[in-house]
Amino acid sequence: MRLPVLATVWAAVFVSALGLPSDGSHESGLSKRLNSGSSFTRKGFDFIVQISHSNKNAAIEGCVGVLISPWHVLTQGVCVNPDPYATTPDYSSITVTIGKTSSSSKKKLYKYNAVEVYGNDQFSNDKASNKFAVITLDKEVKSSITKPAKLYGGDYKTSTPALLVGLSTSSSSNSTASLSKMRYENVAIRGKPFCLSTNRIYDEVGEICTTVKGNLNTCKGDYGAPIFTEVDNDGTEVEPYYGEEEEEEEVVKKPAKTKAYALLGLTTDSIIPGKLPPTTGCIQAGTTGYYSWVYPFISQIAAIIEMPVSNLTLVNKTLSTTADPFLHPDIVTTLYGGVAKTASLSVIALLACAAAVAFF
Structure with missing residues (x-):
């Protein structure tokens, strides 16, 4: 399949030997998890994955991500930094676990290794809008294991319903998190x-926020944890059809609307209101959750995984407005640990404009 020119041009400049900078902290990603909420027993969310590092120097020991193609996982930039002090990061230490999303599930757990990591050479913990990273897996995730999630391909309204998912423990103390401890909550x-x-x-431009109900929110241990929005989805329902009297009753399948969810954003931080400077907090009432908003970055993400935007997204026509995906001004996507090749913001902007003109 021939990809749009824009995707091809962006793919050509996604290469750099730069590593992810560290924010100076060295905390365990498993030390703080959301609690409260409801046990996650919903089916169809097996595309939520757990990301871990075998490298003991990893800035974050555990994170969450979402499978967006059979070969790619979308997560937060801080989750793909295997060693913030290494001059040449070794991404072979990253393991992605897919499968079991509840303790009652009978599904197996499947493990994959990272072979490439696409991130942002403007990565900064001071901003949520440029924190996306894409992990390329060492082997394909078969459809029998799970199907990739769809990204929400439109703008959102304040009233847009959202479902927050995280890997939880029963308290904020240190604990090993796993996919089987997944919990969720509806947020505003x-x-x-x-x-x-x-x-x-x-x-x-590149971030959304929510308030939580009661005593629940994601926090640092849930970097990359997804927030979904409900979308329209055509399913099927079985409805009897009565033919002529001498014929037996037939069953005809007709379309019916069913619930489906698309990825709206990924967790970055929880902020305690009223604190200056903003103070990160979690697992307490009154916090505000902040998330990197997927929509402004869809063009770049689609280019990385070599997939047309239309095949990657869903839009809820009844609950939200839509618009064409645009290029966020802050993002410069790069391949960490790859062949040394850098590109300035101005060069990338010119290439993107030229590609857009050629494509349209």
């Missing part, structure tokens, strides 16, 4: 003025 997406009022570094 807030408007941009509110998001800015609780976090002065909030980026309305």
